[in-house]
Amino acid sequence: MTLKGRDIINIGDLELDEIELILDISKEMLPVARGEKRSRTLDGKVLASLFFEASTRTRLSFETAMHRLGGNVITITGQEGSSLIKGETLADTIRMADAYSDIIALRHPREGAARMSATFSSAPVINGGDGAGQHPTQTLLDLFTIREELGDIGKQNVTIVGDLRYGRTVHSLSLALGRMGATMTFVAPDMIQMPDHIISDLKGMGAKVKRTTDLKAEIPASDVIYMTRIQKERFAEEEEYRKVAGAYKLQVRMLDDAKKHMMIMHPLPRVDEIHPEIDSTRHAKYFAQAFNGVPVRMALLKLILEGE
Amino acid sequence: MTLKGRDIINIGDLELDEIELILDISKEMLPVARGEKRSRTLDGKVLASLFFEASTRTRLSFETAMHRLGGNVITITGQEGSSLIKGETLADTIRMADAYSDIIALRHPREGAARMSATFSSAPVINGGDGAGQHPTQTLLDLFTIREELGDIGKQNVTIVGDLRYGRTVHSLSLALGRMGATMTFVAPDMIQMPDHIISDLKGMGAKVKRTTDLKAEIPASDVIYMTRIQKERFAEEEEYRKVAGAYKLQVRMLDDAKKHMMIMHPLPRVDEIHPEIDSTRHAKYFAQAFNGVPVRMALLKLILEGE
Amino acid sequence: MTLKGRDIINIGDLELDEIELILDISKEMLPVARGEKRSRTLDGKVLASLFFEASTRTRLSFETAMHRLGGNVITITGQEGSSLIKGETLADTIRMADAYSDIIALRHPREGAARMSATFSSAPVINGGDGAGQHPTQTLLDLFTIREELGDIGKQNVTIVGDLRYGRTVHSLSLALGRMGATMTFVAPDMIQMPDHIISDLKGMGAKVKRTTDLKAEIPASDVIYMTRIQKERFAEEEEYRKVAGAYKLQVRMLDDAKKHMMIMHPLPRVDEIHPEIDSTRHAKYFAQAFNGVPVRMALLKLILEGE
Numbered sequence: 071m072t073l074k075g076r077d078i079i080n081i082g083d084l085e086l087d088e089i090e091l092i093l094d095i096s097k098e099m100l101p102v103a104r105g106e107k108r109s110r111t112l113d114g115k116v117l118a119s120l121f122f123e124a125s126t127r128t129r130l131s132f133e134t135a136m137h138r139l140g141g142n143v144i145t146i147t148g149q150e151g152s153s154l155i156k157g158e159t160l161a162d163t164i165r166m167a168d169a170y171s172d173i174i175a176l177r178h179p180r181e182g183a184a185r186m187s188a189t190f191s192s193a194p195v196i197n198g199g200d201g202a203g204q205h206p207t208q209t210l211l212d213l214f215t216i217r218e219e220l221g222d223i224g225k226q227n228v229t230i231v232g233d234l235r236y237g238r239t240v241h242s243l244s245l246a247l248g249r250m251g252a253t254m255t256f257v258a259p260d261m262i263q264m265p266d267h268i269i270s271d272l273k274g275m276g277a278k279v280k281r282t283t284d285l286k287a288e289i290p291a292s293d294v295i296y297m298t299r300i301q302k303e304r305f306a307e308e309e310e311y312r313k314v315a316g317a318y319k320l321q322v323r324m325l326d327d328a329k330k331h332m333m334i335m336h337p338l339p340r341v342d343e344i345h346p347e348i349d350s351t352r353h354a355k356y357f358a359q360a361f362n363g364v365p366v367r368m369a370l371l372k373l374i375l376e377g378e
Numbered sequence: 379m380t381l382k383g384r385d386i387i388n389i390g391d392l393e394l395d396e397i398e399l400i401l402d403i404s405k406e407m408l409p410v411a412r413g414e415k416r417s418r419t420l421d422g423k424v425l426a427s428l429f430f431e432a433s434t435r436t437r438l439s440f441e442t443a444m445h446r447l448g449g450n451v452i453t454i455t456g457q458e459g460s461s462l463i464k465g466e467t468l469a470d471t472i473r474m475a476d477a478y479s480d481i482i483a484l485r486h487p488r489e490g491a492a493r494m495s496a497t498f499s500s501a502p503v504i505n506g507g508d509g510a511g512q513h514p515t516q517t518l519l520d521l522f523t524i525r526e527e528l529g530d531i532g533k534q535n536v537t538i539v540g541d542l543r544y545g546r547t548v549h550s551l552s553l554a555l556g557r558m559g560a561t562m563t564f565v566a567p568d569m570i571q572m573p574d575h576i577i578s579d580l581k582g583m584g585a586k587v588k589r590t591t592d593l594k595a596e597i598p599a600s601d602v603i604y605m606t607r608i609q610k611e612r613f614a615e616e617e618e619y620r621k622v623a624g625a626y627k628l629q630v631r632m633l634d635d636a637k638k639h640m641m642i643m644h645p646l647p648r649v650d651e652i653h654p655e656i657d658s659t660r661h662a663k664y665f666a667q668a669f670n671g672v673p674v675r676m677a678l679l680k681l682i683l684e685g686e
Numbered sequence: 687m688t689l690k691g692r693d694i695i696n697i698g699d700l701e702l703d704e705i706e707l708i709l710d711i712s713k714e715m716l717p718v719a720r721g722e723k724r725s726r727t728l729d730g731k732v733l734a735s736l737f738f739e740a741s742t743r744t745r746l747s748f749e750t751a752m753h754r755l756g757g758n759v760i761t762i763t764g765q766e767g768s769s770l771i772k773g774e775t776l777a778d779t780i781r782m783a784d785a786y787s788d789i790i791a792l793r794h795p796r797e798g799a800a801r802m803s804a805t806f807s808s809a810p811v812i813n814g815g816d817g818a819g820q821h822p823t824q825t826l827l828d829l830f831t832i833r834e835e836l837g838d839i840g841k842q843n844v845t846i847v848g849d850l851r852y853g854r855t856v857h858s859l860s861l862a863l864g865r866m867g868a869t870m871t872f873v874a875p876d877m878i879q880m881p882d883h884i885i886s887d888l889k890g891m892g893a894k895v896k897r898t899t900d901l902k903a904e905i906p907a908s909d910v911i912y913m914t915r916i917q918k919e920r921f922a923e924e925e926e927y928r929k930v931a932g933a934y935k936l937q938v939r940m941l942d943d944a945k946k947h948m949m950i951m952h953p954l955p956r957v958d959e960i961h962p963e964i965d966s967t968r969h970a971k972y973f974a975q976a977f978n979g980v981p982v983r984m985a986l987l988k989l990i991l992e993g994e
Contacts, residue, residue: 137758142445450753
């Protein structure tokens, strides 16, 4: 099994044992990711970090991952990215990046952009999020975080909260958790609940899943609570948004009956889904999760550029 | 002969044997440019990549060139560059870059900016394009691409198409090709044809040149077809622009009578001067040309910072 | 004495012997800062260069400092920085940078931002200027420049000119000079003179200080003239601004009676406080001062990340 030269577009393209390999190598990367140990394994290699849409956490963790392995980075962000989107075809822009680098990390506002880019590039493409589409490195770092904190992912009861209808990265995460045998509870108001087709895919895998509107009731049984942002734009009335969003915010006083090891995750940035008081509790794992973007992306860069 | 410490402002400042040296070293750089071989020759050196105007290909290929040689890069782009242009004199900005780096690559919207910058900098300045002025590294990579693909530049019949009146980089390329003995055919509507003074300079060198409006008729005899963009802004009437621009677009069906080795070039980005169907033909060399920005800029960085 | 792991927020937090140590190490850094000697002491380390407000000199000299020591850099500037300021709390942004780097250089428009950031970061934070607040690395490079050029700082008569009321970095510089025993003359129109509380702090240290409106009269006795910009926004009437600003501009003809070794400094960028004719006189030290940003920031990065 090797990931050498592979594009990483969709978490669904990876076999379970490939995911396990990535998580194993991520674990090995930890001391290097923390700057405690030095690696020069990608000395002389160049990552093209193409962010045609802002996503600072994803961009900086890819860049640090490359630096920690001894590699170099060229970057497109902001204005320059926008004018490229307007000025030439994505195919031509990607061919340029291909010519100037060994591997491409791509963030793009258009769904499908990463898959299409991979067809024009001989250098491997890692999807850093394409519109409402896939964001496989986020899923991998989420899985890694759960495994690091709690061990066997298949034994966990994962409660996922927020915008479950439009948030495609939550769909990818759920399908990956389902493949690994986790139990899932989806907490959201009906209008933004997990769609039926995902539920039926999950049931088809034999995953235990349920949908509910009541966050508080699910806290005691949860091993993981995965919070996401509810976007105002989904609601016709500001009034309705405020009512709904208010019901899906975590406060310290709601955690009294939580399991001792229960961990709270969030892909960040957060608005007010998680009260800052929670930051200093043992349950807060969203900053550790953000850090895990580095070792997981290091593992991918290493496996794709070097093989095992 | 050495280029150590030299500013590269205008292709005309370089002797023919200096150009040959740059192309020879560019050839040596190829495996390093492709990431197949590692170099640390510029370890510890810093390139200031100052792009006061967007030019993503030029910027990224300079930066990759520096990284492939083991050097480091500091960058100014976008907003920050614009506010520098407004906020202090170019002389003071360049003195800052001089203090913080070993060599400067400069892109600036104002013609003459590179020459003037060189007078304020003890670090060598490479002109990455200044307004409608010079763009010597583009000319060098164009020459390198022809030599790589076809061998002796002096034996080629180069057909240059598009905006030949205002496109000063085409003037520089033509004068360099003329010095090397190439035959040239200039294809453009009369109002944007190659100016008389360039034609007479070329004839003064003994170069064989002609002007014509008919692209199709020139294809069979061409070794190289160098396409450029025709800018809408040059035309008073949208109608007239569309008529003219339409006549100078390459389509696959126009290449039936082309020589087998005929190569199509374009400085990129393209709009629609070259139909994407051509991309997969043997004639398409514009992506190879873009890649060649890396080895050619590596050769310059190495020769200027290290000598031979 | 060690600075290992220390935040550098306010020049006042540093003991005099710590400042001396930083200046001593800065001196050692000179050949590396100039690119004459190579260091790899921070190999594998990552600096997060977070510029939520443009300050190109500060940013680029931090980045070059890190590169000259063999380290790597991740950067936030411009638009991306602005949207972070709007999109999430500074605390969450800083925690992200903390996770992805070993040390943070921060520029922020809000006074107090650096101090607050340090409380959320386990990685050391260096304040690169926060609003009208502190800018300790500027003060350190100012002190280093005086010591390099003239030797013992305590023996110098330093004339400080311009906006002394609102310019907080001038307050910090004055207090540091006062601690070192320098004599100071503050030259400004009354409405933007050095505030009483700073004067009384300086007198409390035993420093010899005076205030005056007459720049010309102070030139002969000055060892250092430190010019700063007078901001138009401070004045109700354009007319009044022009009159005042005009009186605090240095011209070559004003330097006839200056001491031979008298040095002129300016934090840059300048508008027209110093006539460009002065640039080529022996008195002009503001470009050397800008360069000194590199060795001083190298010394800080090295001392904070490695100890001595």
